[in-house]
Amino acid sequence: MKKSFLTFFFIFSLFILPQREVSGQIGRGTPQFRAISGVSMGGYGAMNIGLSHPNLFKTIASLGGPLDMAYLFKYIDVDQLGNYDNLPPYPGRDTRVKMLQDLSISFGNPVFFNPASTYFPPGITDANARIPTALLNFIDGAVNPDGRLRVITYEDPAPGDWVEVLLAADLNNNMIRDFGEPVLRQFHEPFSDINGNGIFDLGEPFFDTGLDGVFGTNDFGERDGVFTYNPHRENFLAEDPLSHLQNLPIDLLQGLNLYIDAGTLDEFQFNIHADNFARALQARGLDIAVLNGFPNSFPNVSHFVQNRVLVKYIGGHVGFNKEDIGLSFQGVIAGALGGLLVANRFTTLFAFVSDKFPGGEFGTNPIELLFSPSAMRVSSFFSPSLNRIMNFGIYLPPGYRDSPATFYPVLYLLGGYNMSISNLAGPGIKAALDALILSGEMQKLVIVMPDGINFKNGRGHFFVNQIDQVRGDNFMDSFFDLVTHIDANFRTK
Numbered sequence: 137m138k139k140s141f142l143t144f145f146f147i148f149s150l151f152i153l154p155q156r157e158v159s160g161q162i163g164r165g166t167p168q169f170r171a172i173s174g175v176s177m178g179g180y181g182a183m184n185i186g187l188s189h190p191n192l193f194k195t196i197a198s199l200g201g202p203l204d205m206a207y208l209f210k211y212i213d214v215d216q217l218g219n220y221d222n223l224p225p226y227p228g229r230d231t232r233v234k235m236l237q238d239l240s241i242s243f244g245n246p247v248f249f250n251p252a253s254t255y256f257p258p259g260i261t262d263a264n265a266r267i268p269t270a271l272l273n274f275i276d277g278a279v280n281p282d283g284r285l286r287v288i289t290y291e292d293p294a295p296g297d298w299v300e301v302l303l304a305a306d307l308n309n310n311m312i313r314d315f316g317e318p319v320l321r322q323f324h325e326p327f328s329d330i331n332g333n334g335i336f337d338l339g340e341p342f343f344d345t346g347l348d349g350v351f352g353t354n355d356f357g358e359r360d361g362v363f364t365y366n367p368h369r370e371n372f373l374a375e376d377p378l379s380h381l382q383n384l385p386i387d388l389l390q391g392l393n394l395y396i397d398a399g400t401l402d403e404f405q406f407n408i409h410a411d412n413f414a415r416a417l418q419a420r421g422l423d424i425a426v427l428n429g430f431p432n433s434f435p436n437v438s439h440f441v442q443n444r445v446l447v448k449y450i451g452g453h454v455g456f457n458k459e460d461i462g463l464s465f466q467g468v469i470a471g472a473l474g475g476l477l478v479a480n481r482f483t484t485l486f487a488f489v490s491d492k493f494p495g496g497e498f499g500t501n502p503i504e505l506l507f508s509p510s511a512m513r514v515s516s517f518f519s520p521s522l523n524r525i526m527n528f529g530i531y532l533p534p535g536y537r538d539s540p541a542t543f544y545p546v547l548y549l550l551g552g553y554n555m556s557i558s559n560l561a562g563p564g565i566k567a568a569l570d571a572l573i574l575s576g577e578m579q580k581l582v583i584v585m586p587d588g589i590n591f592k593n594g595r596g597h598f599f600v601n602q603i604d605q606v607r608g609d610n611f612m613d614s615f616f617d618l619v620t621h622i623d624a625n626f627r628t629k
């Protein structure tokens with residue numbers, strides 16, 4: 137009896153007592169001491185959430201993320217699908233197709249407008265998306281103007297890998313998409329790209345044919361007198377960092393600390409997003425320090441007095457997919473150069489954020505590190521928006537455990553596409569954070585890593601409330617559930 141009571145009490149204290157703390161209001165959660173940042177997809181999420189909630193976050197940072205959704209639209213259309221059989225080897229076409237599926241879940245299919253589904257192309261449903269399906273009389277001005285060709289569902293790259301959100305023209309009638317067979321694109325009405333930027337600009341001649349590119353079919357947008365985009369584009373623009381930046385009241389925008397980095401050879405052209413972002417700031421009369429390369433190389437740490445900084449590093453897209461930041465740190469410490477760039481990018485981020493938190497507790501010592509060590513772990517909380525328990529990673533600085541009267545600033549760190557929090561919240565990055573605090577380069581702060589994986593398909597969700605509630609969910613709301621949980625359960629400033 138006694139043993140079962142103890143067991144009961146143990147389980148009770150594990151599950152019930154921590155939840156009691158939720159009502160405790162222990163953290164303050166002041167915007168000045170709250171930063172949001174991310175890498176790649178998470179960099180987008182950080183800028184999108186941060187710039188649309190300037191009352192919650194004073195410091196916002198994106199490491200190599202998409203920031204200009206109109207440009208992303210053009211990139212997917214012209215550079216990615218327009219170049220389908222000759223894409224750069226990294227990341228593979230498989231990953232790019234999966235990302236397109238996940239963008240379609242988040243914002244609606246950018247390629248096709250189908251009144252019956254935000255996800256599938258016209259004529260495609262759950263019943264025929266993953267089997268060989270031929271659509272007859274599928275009109276497409278560029279590929280199939282007379283509807284003579286069969287338009288098909290297809291697998292890519294492997295059998296069973298149905299692309300679901302794209303269609304191809306089957307030139308040789310074998311019900312398979314062969315190399316060179318065109319992938320259909322109906323992002324917008326046809327236009328003459330006079331200035332060659334791939335984007336429709338006001339004054340450029342267009343054909344008011346509707347999205348299918350052919351007169352006389354009476355499809356969406358035909359003969360309405362205006363240039364017509366796929367309506368899903370509006371969903372992308374509603375969650376667009378660049379538009380947020382353009383629409384923010386200037387006094388709010390001016391009060392934000394903004395940090396961006398971008399690789400000059402980025403395979404997704406996110407460097408162009410960063411340039412457009414910097415130009416949009418300048419167009420609002422705000423300067424931004426633009427640097428070619430990091431001022432200091434790891435293990436030396438770069439600091440900035442400026443409140444708005446863009447660092448352009450020479451290199452491609454890093455930090456994407458399963459890039460292990462912790463391993464990169466460990467590799468650099470061990471003398472390998474491969475991880476140097478990743479280490480540089482993260483120490484610069486941490487230092488920028490730390491420098492923008494006023495005051496703060498700097499320094500630790502070997503005794504504190506030994507007797508009141510930092511903690512890095514994957515924890516969980518109940519997210520009312522998703523009605524389920526969600527994981528998150530958390531770093532608590534040295535001394536946190538034994539300083540019950542001390543409150544700390546918080547940095548939210550959002551991971552890249554398919555990056556797991558167990559990968560992010562690992563021992564390598566913990567050691568690097570401890571070292572930054574020990575050397576006084578960074579003040580003691582709490583770092584929180586939300587889960588960037590859509591539990592319905594195991595892939596990235598872009599940290600938005602997704603349009604497709606069958607395949608997706610409200611991940612932005614869930615992020616704010618996490619912020620509430622952190623302020624209620626941890627000593628945030």
Ligand SMILES: [Ca+2]
Nearest residue numbers: 306310312314
């Ligand atoms: Ca074929």
Ligand SMILES: [Ca+2]
Nearest residue numbers: 329333335337
């Ligand atoms: Ca143009």
Ligand SMILES: [Ca+2]
Nearest residue numbers: 345346350353
């Ligand atoms: Ca038409």
Ligand SMILES: [Ca+2]
Nearest residue numbers: 357360362364
């Ligand atoms: Ca039109």
